[in-house]
Amino acid sequence: MPDSTLRRGVFTAIGVLILCVMLFPVYWMINASLQPSGNTLTAGFLPLDPTFAGYRRALSEQGQNLVTSMIIALGTVVLSLLVSAPCAYALSQFRSRWVGAGLLAILVSQMIPGIVIANALYTAYENLGLLNSVPGLIVANCSSGIPFAILILRSFLQSLPASLVEAARVDGAGLVRAFVSIVLPISKNSLITAGLFTFLFSWSDFLFALTLTTKGDVRPVTLGIYQYLGTQVQNWNAVMATAVLSAIPAIVLLIAAQKYIAAGAIGGAVK
Template identity: 60%
Template sequence: MNNSSTVRRLPMTVLGVFFLAVMIFPVYWMVNSSLQDSSGATTRDFFPINATLTGYAKAISEQGQNFVTSLLIALGTVLLTLVIATPAAYGLSRFRSRGLNVFLLVLLITQMVPAIVIANALYPLFNNLFLLNNIFGLILANTAAGIPFAVLLIRAFMGSIPRALVEAAMVDGAGALRAFVSIVVPISRNAIVTAALFTFLSAWSDFLFALTLTSTPEVRPITLGIYDYISANTQDWSAVMATAVLASIPAALLLIFAQRYIAAGAVSGAVK
């Protein structure tokens, strides 16, 4: 019986491995190309036999500032988004009022608006507020785009928290703010971490806001840096690929460390 079941699963396993290899191959080729010399992108060896870190040295020296800029923007966006979205989600989950469903529908609709439309609408506003070519301006733009999703995600979890927990804390003398900080936020940690993860990934990979709202090399995220780097250094593919590898590291590390919180949030949500 076990052997028969294994035989039936074998084709699906082989197919899964094949699709996994197809998806992972671009990542492998990016790392492989970053460890080879500056020859053309189509003339690389399949394995980095004579590996070199020259591309990484050049990428760090020329793109290091852009890397730090992206990190500041992404972290600032996460912080500002959570500060606004977490209490907003709690209010929407706990306090019922007329028009709540309409407001939630509006939040959903905002997720359908293309980013380029938002970027073009923000340009004249940011120009009047002197926020063009400004890190804080990019943080505000990414926060405006990330808040609706974060509110919807955190609210869905907070809605499953028993009201008796908050009421018990308030009976013991805790105010609304103290109950929110001491009871609701710790319980909602998994949902908050998940929202922070998606917000960071969105801000880190942002290209349209950076392209529309910046025009100087002093404020240039790594995504825009790679875009300019390719056009200016099309012959130095090792440096280009090394920059891409470095740009992938923060997101990869964040996914690795946050996956247990995401999994725990999904399981606890299912149990509740």
């Protein structure tokens, strides 16, 4: 029916328009990052004369900070998944009156402002010597990673048929072995999903970077951008280039996680 085809075409056009409006700031960030140095805000709508001067400056001044952010984010992913996966399995498969309490605790934890955690961790880290340290920031970032990973993994593991693990148990596998050799491999996709999001939370962290570092030696890139905003607004191309570099994980996740979220439902392993 040509009429309905036309209608659907119009809808697609409207959809593209909505997307253009919503993503304009992202485009503008990229555009501004390619402008010559100086006050690039006078930039036109297209980077007709693109230069990578902003990126050169960003990489020389913020390169180390990008590496720091990467190490912290990867550390947060590893620690969060190690802690969350067994707990998510327990919350989904073990029958206990504590399950409800555990879930409630996780939900209530979402109401606690980061500043409360920062207040307490600052004073504790001061005594433990964890201020200005990568491990200190990894632990702090787990406060967003762990609850989220538990919820994601649990919702997947709930659909896991108990018979799978029981079969292994009958063959003599202990609880731990069954978990490691059966549950974890089946959960690969949801582990990746939880890991990608945890990475992103930690990579995006600004509050803990701001409050739990006092010197310049450990400085995640979010803090680097913040300090740029305070001092470097004459070099918008470098600020925007750093912003673009910091946005890359989000863009990659958007493309990669699409697949993993779709595959999140129980895969071919059971069927």
